[in-house]
Amino acid sequence: AQSVTQPDIHITVSEGASLELRCNYSYGATPYLFWYVQSPGQGLQLLLKYFSGDTLVQGIKGFEAEFKRSQSSFNLRKPSVHWSDAAEYFCAVAPSGGYNKLIFGAGTRLAVHP
């Protein structure tokens, strides 16, 4: 069955520090991969996406993610975290081939210390 694993439930970093949020997926073929961010009490916003091509993708707000097929991973990174980055981050996959059903990971809650 398709699944998405985010091993870290909660991460705390200091402002200005680098960040890496982990995501692993289980799927027969290479799916479409996404990272979404959710601020408290809000809907989700798309940070970045991977469909094909360059395995390092750039997103909004200075985020990037790298797709590693051999590790079935799609980790999210940011070189310098800002206090406003504190939020819940969800990794998601969609089967390639035209279907819009997203499968979400459990999420990683990011706290940023000043």
Next chain:
Amino acid sequence: GAVVSQHPSRVICKSGTSVKIECRSLDFQATTMFWYRQFPKQSLMLMATSNEGSKATYEQGVEKDKFLINHASLTLSTLTVTSAHPEDSSFYICSARPPGHHTGELFFGEGSRLTVL
């Protein structure tokens, strides 16, 4: 960018009553919308796919008689929680994919927090 809007953002109701949540695509037409449910501090679970002009497709385990979905126009889908009970309290989020965007590239509404007393 594409905008999806939900209303109301918060609703409190008494047990046994019904509540309707609206999801609108403000600047694009959406033949398909998706309704998700999010429990506190948990991930999003797809409840159903709303199809304009036809019946919704429900995920396994979701009661279609409890969660009525209507997609009467290309810009509006509604979720009605019928005979609500405290266990229906949750955060409900809708989403849609604007034309020209890839599979899975969804735009989400702000969410609607339902509290059933």
